[in-house]
Amino acid sequence: MSTPADPSQTLAQADPHVAPAAVTPEVPAGFVPFHANSDTFIGLCGPIYWKDVPGGTPILGMRLQSQHMNLRGHPHGGLLVTLADSGLGYAVNHMRGGPLAVVTANLSTDFIGIAHLGDWIECHVEVDRIGARMAFASCHLKVGERKILRASGVFAIVKPVEPPPGGHAHGRLHGPGSDAHVATPPTAPNA
Secondary structure, eight states: OOOOSSTTSOHHHHOTTSOOSOOOOOOOTTOEEESTTOOSHHHHHOOEEEEOOTTSOOEEEEEOOGGGBOTTSSBOHHHHHHHHHHHHHHHHHHHHTSSSOEEEEEEEEEEOSOOOTTOEEEEEEEEEEEOSSEEEEEEEEEETTEEEEEEEEEEEEOOOOOOOTTOOBOSOOOOTTOHHHHHSOBOOTTO
């Protein structure tokens, strides 16, 4: 693909094989905004949504929009890794049940498929072990049942920190529709 002569030209205009940038951001039932008003990195990557799974781990999801794509018209790898890292950290913390206090110590990822503009991606996590100081988890990012990324992470369990002035509440995930979640969303690991 050649670079457009006019920098204002969109990716879709530059390459006829790329879908138009207009994507309807439909969100599947049960998902609620995740850091919708955050000015942290995770807030800039969105919009991202989450859904509580009774008896299981929460699922993070997002609809791929033009700002999520690389110059080849595929989702940027850094975005997918961010979604996996955030999903893993939240699942570990959710299973711990305490205040948000995990940071990524190691993250391994493999890109095993491709997604496209407009696809809905979900992060499905399995928590392998939670110890006193370390936790281990793995996940797949999926489009429907198709796996596009697998990741495994090691998380250090650390002392919770006070939120910055005007910042974000630290704590356990609240159920969808909870006023506490909407008013004060939890902070993502490494956010």
